[in-house]
Amino acid sequence: MNITEPSFDENEIALLRECLSSKWVTQGPMTERFEKLLATRHQVKHAMACTSCTAALHLATLALQLGPGDEVIVPAFTWVTSAHCAEYVGAKPVFVDIDLSTFNIDPRELEAAITPRTKAIVAVHLFGLSAPMDEIMAIARARGVAVIEDAACAIGTTYKGRLVGSIGDVGCFSFHPRKAVTTGEGGAVTTNRDDLAVRVRSQRNHGATGAPDASDEPHGPWTMATFDNLGFNLRLSDIQAAVGVAQMGKLDNLLSERRRLADRYSELLSKMNSIARPLGGDVEGHTYQSYVIRVLDGGRKRRNELMTALAAENIQTRPGTHAVHRLGYYADKYRWRAEQFPNAILAEDTTITLPIFPKMSNEDQDRVVDFLDKACRGSS
Template sequence: MNHFPITRAIFDDDDLASIQEPLKSGWVVQGPFVAAFERGFGEWTGAPHAMATTSCTTALQLCMAALGVKPGDEVIVPAFTWVSTANVVEHLGATPVFVDVDLDTFNINPAAIAAAMTPRTVGIIPVHLFGEPAPMDVIMALAATHGLWVVEDAACGFDSWLDGQHVGTFGTFGCFSFHPRKSITTGEGGMVIGGSAEQAALIRTLRDHGASRTDLERHARRHSFLLAEYHHAGFNYRMTDIQGALGTSQLRKASAIMAGRRQAAAWYDALLQGVEWLRPPRRDPRVRHGQQSYVCLFQPEPVTLEAGGRLFDRRNDGMSALESRGVITRQGTHAPPHLDYYTNRYGYRPADFPNAWLAERCTITLPMYAGMTASDCEQVVQALHETFAGTV
């Protein structure tokens, strides 16, 4: 059997040529290639403003800082997501208020949002997990009713659409990741989209130590020896021009990359029809799924708290066997309230967020990348059947 990694970044000669351009120019920090990447990303998503950062995590933190999140505030976040969604709130001294997710989508449950609101709630961070848009119509209505801001964690949301609108454009801000497991990549890197012109300007300043003008602007004018003014206590969250150049070339092939990922997902969907012990991602006619990951629910028996321990062990044994055959899988993601830091700090138990706890223990992510063939998908699914035969 061939080796099937969990994902594979798509690089070509265009990428190689693009990243050499900043090296040839001698300007490798944030500059014209970052600006070009921002313009292209804004056009792709339909956002009026796009601000590149070092990661989705720092993008989220910039948004929290720009919105004035402070100690004593509460921010609602899903209990099944990458830990940085909660960490950015915690780092500003506010409290991340976890709410449970819907096991059908792995996204935040709007009913749980409403139940978790208190007079200290200032905002909501919904996550478009694995490329499945969160129910933004319901979330935005809740936010409007209660006077809350919404920052979308769209780390997985590139080319994810709900009712024809790109995720990240519903709330005040949307934040994206360009980590190598994402559909397009700059190695590490992120993007903030949205906001008013004033908010976008503040994000640009905060990512650059709080400077009143960028290094490129300073060097292009007279008196370049004079440093900028610093009206804010900012951060160093600037994307390099090498990454910006790679981002622009990745955007040029993004349509082909997404077509390849969607074709692989369609093959998996067909191959897994009628497999009752492994539930594939749901398909909603309102949604154009971003296919960042192909995440299934392992359900050889009803997925309950009582069965969670058994399912966890059976799933892990199977994933280990798949790994030995060259088929690399992953759990979907983790449940931050059940990680050591948050458990020790807040005393959470599995029953507090049962769906998140079960999703952490019962999800299996299949290999997914552009360039997979029908035969590749068939071999992965055949390995699944052979590995779990007799145990499901």
């Protein structure tokens, strides 16, 4: 049993055929269509598709004009590119610990980490659960700090009724195959700020800044764009966007099914005292890109034993994600001490992501929970 599977049908095939028949396959009308769907869904003025959420995070730091001497606060338990985006522009990621009940940034640790050099906070909505945005925004606004919402896992996620990606200064989304909506690889930047949108559109398109001044030379077939920025080629293709348009058409059903499966997991696991279920935070808005449990006893060794037992039954699992500060690049460069972020380490060492995917049957779930229960009790 796979940990997840994308949901494809004839809708994706039809839109791919439409795209290929048009002969326009680079960024173009299909990408614009996809962007409009994203902007409408997440209630933002601007949605700009790009090659990945990693690219989106990079574009966000560029648009905010972060650079050397600046500090960017990042939760210590997240995917590595939440921190990489600061490194890309020469800023310094400053890790803070998480709340184990949500796996998201702890506002108390966040506030303690603010310095005069802090210029941005990366608020990760991990596994599809919103970070505590009221507290984060209050801290940020009081100090004039920008907020980047890392919503890689969180398309459709809400926080107290508000769509994530519309709360901070800029949002970043992923359409990797493990996400609820996929374009194979792909990402998007969202914002309500016109100035940031202008910069993102330029930076994802080689640094193009529009047509030259027509007073210097009348525009004609010879007219080419100006390039006043040093940019990148981070554009999404219309082929990928065609898949995204089809995926957006089934988003509500996909999220509804994930929530149903997650609620059922939580009920099935409720009598297993050695397992912590994902019940913290604004669970009403959780979209469960991943259903992540935590092993309460036995640490990493016990967690690994349980994952091994499930693998023996062809049930695929993964750890939740990384304690980024102890990965080689960051450990070598910044020498963070492991004990500075105990919850992040505990989360890395004791989390298990259980299978959750469209059309997962009750029998599939029963099988996962049955074998997990047997492994927890030491049965073969």
